[in-house]
Amino acid sequence: MKKNKKINIAIVGLGNIGLNLYLHLIKNKKTIIKKNNVNFDVKYVSAKTIHKKRKIKIPKKKWLTNFIHASKLKDIDLVVELIGGADGAAKKLVFNCLKNKKHVVTANKALISKYGDQLALLAEKKKVNLEFEAAVAGGVPIIRTLKEGLIANKASKVYGILNGTSNYILSNMDKMNFKSVLEKAKKLGYAERNPKSDLNGEDVKSKIQILSSLAFNSFIIKSNINIEGINNIDEVDIKNAEILGYKIKHLGLSEIENGKLIQCVHPCLIKKESRISNINGVLNAVIVEGKPIGKFVLQGEGAGPGPTTSALVSDICSVLRGNIKFPFAVSHLNRKKITSIDLSNKMFSSYIRLDVIDKKGVLSSITKIMSKNKISVKRLIQNPLRGKKFASIVIVSHKAKNKNLVKCINELKKNNFILKNPKFIRIEEI
Numbered sequence: 001m002k003k004n005k006k007i008n009i010a011i012v013g014l015g016n017i018g019l020n021l022y023l024h025l026i027k028n029k030k031t032i033i034k035k036n037n038v039n040f041d042v043k044y045v046s047a048k049t050i051h052k053k054r055k056i057k058i059p060k061k062k063w064l065t066n067f068i069h070a071s072k073l074k075d076i077d078l079v080v081e082l083i084g085g086a087d088g089a090a091k092k093l094v095f096n097c098l099k100n101k102k103h104v105v106t107a108n109k110a111l112i113s114k115y116g117d118q119l120a121l122l123a124e125k126k127k128v129n130l131e132f133e134a135a136v137a138g139g140v141p142i143i144r145t146l147k148e149g150l151i152a153n154k155a156s157k158v159y160g161i162l163n164g165t166s167n168y169i170l171s172n173m174d175k176m177n178f179k180s181v182l183e184k185a186k187k188l189g190y191a192e193r194n195p196k197s198d199l200n201g202e203d204v205k206s207k208i209q210i211l212s213s214l215a216f217n218s219f220i221i222k223s224n225i226n227i228e229g230i231n232n233i234d235e236v237d238i239k240n241a242e243i244l245g246y247k248i249k250h251l252g253l254s255e256i257e258n259g260k261l262i263q264c265v266h267p268c269l270i271k272k273e274s275r276i277s278n279i280n281g282v283l284n285a286v287i288v289e290g291k292p293i294g295k296f297v298l299q300g301e302g303a304g305p306g307p308t309t310s311a312l313v314s315d316i317c318s319v320l321r322g323n324i325k326f327p328f329a330v331s332h333l334n335r336k337k338i339t340s341i342d343l344s345n346k347m348f349s350s351y352i353r354l355d356v357i358d359k360k361g362v363l364s365s366i367t368k369i370m371s372k373n374k375i376s377v378k379r380l381i382q383n384p385l386r387g388k389k390f391a392s393i394v395i396v397s398h399k400a401k402n403k404n405l406v407k408c409i410n411e412l413k414k415n416n417f418i419l420k421n422p423k424f425i426r427i428e429e430i
């Protein structure tokens with residue numbers, strides 16, 4: 001063991017993740033020391049309410065009365081931020097820690113996607129580490145893989161299933177409706193009490209922004225991201241997709257096309273045979289396409305205390321082993337500004353479901369509006385509903401520009417024969 005070397009750690013935030021990490025570090029201290037050949041101690045902890053009843057007892061002497069002391073005390077080398085949220089306490093703590101030359105490990109995707117560029121520059125200036133493996137895809141070690149394992153590659157695309165809650169819901173909607181699956185997910189602890197950011201795509205947005213900047217050595221690009229969640233997917237769409245040979249998955253996607261970055265988050269139909277269509281339940285998967293590697297897939301548990309602790313310990317070990325690494329793999333000076341574009345001109349085949357009044361002329365009106373918007377029909381299924389007064393028309397379109405597809409849906413919506421908001425889901429060829 002390196003003589004006299006001991007790293008003192010403070011864990012700030014003792015919720016789901018923080019408490020589990022604390023326990024893991026205490027129980028596995030000897031092994032971690034052996035593996036890294038460096039001594040360490042979890043010297044301090046902090047949370048919002050000191051006197052809250054917690055699952056385990058933490059010695060009084062370890063408690064900081066104010067979380068911000070973690071950024072000031074001389075006998076702290078590494079702070080693990082597990083508060084969460086892009087602003088407020090987490091932001092204050094991490095900026096102050098780096099300013100005061102303390103290494104930081106965080107699982108906070110919201111913070112990194114919002115302030116990652118500034119934080120990385122600060123860490124680089126102060127010659128400390130800022131590690132965030134747990135911020136994307138939980139236990140799937142995609143950050144370190146992009147920074148180290150795939151260093152030889154020029155990536156062209158990175159995408160994946162990045163939210164376990166929405167993947168669990170979509171994987172189970174062939175048996176139950178959205179509401180019932182969500183309730184079940186909450187009971188099983190797969191969904192938070194307020195799962196808004198899991199369901200509306202915001203959570204995946206942060207993750208794909210972080211992955212993009214690592215894959216393409218760019219600053220975090222915040223503009224032109226099309227974000228859609230899974231809130232609008234119905235049971236019947238899952239069943240229709242199945243009949244058509246597809247599965248519906250919620251993906252974060254980022255790619256470089258003609259030198260421009262396209263980032264988006266949306267539910268999409270993907271061929272049943274595709275590898276990613278068989279990633280079910282709470283699993284996450286990340287795919288990187290690049291040269292010379294070709295297509296590279298990593299999959300595993302995307303959230304929860306166990307997988308997240310695995311990623312956090314990997315970051316802590318990286319700090320214990322020494323050497324200052326650039327938070328986004330390359331120096332601030334070598335990160336690029338890439339122009340981003342929105343989906344407008346990107347070509348997609350699409351799934352369109354229209355619940356209509358079943359009367360003469362409706363189908364021809366629909367195809368007229370489609371052809372006016374330069375969209376042609378590849379497949380069409382018409383299912384009569386309730387005594388043939390109504391019908392559900394499912395159309396798979398040939399490829400068309402996204403802007404035309406969106407315009408077409410908006411035009412269709414305005415017609416009296418359309419009973420409900422049309423469903424429009426893009427088809428991804430992956």
Ligand SMILES: NC(=O)c1ccc[n+]([C@@H]2O[C@H](COP(=O)([O-])OP(=O)(O)OC[C@H]3O[C@@H](n4cnc5c(N)ncnc54)[C@H](OP(=O)(O)O)[C@@H]3O)[C@@H](O)[C@H]2O)c1
Pocket residue numbers: 012013014015016017018046047048049050052067081082083084085089107108109110134135138302303304305308
């Ligand atoms: N849960 C997951 O599966 C998962 C997976 C990957 C990443 N993450 C990330 O991990 C982080 C922590 O998540 P979590 O699920 O453990 O959250 P959590 O259960 O809500 O815990 C948050 C902790 O932060 C403390 N805290 C809140 N405000 C504070 C303040 N102003 N000052 C000091 N401490 C404060 C809370 O203190 P009290 O206990 O006293 O209330 C609590 O201990 C988040 O960034 C999250 O995005 C979570």
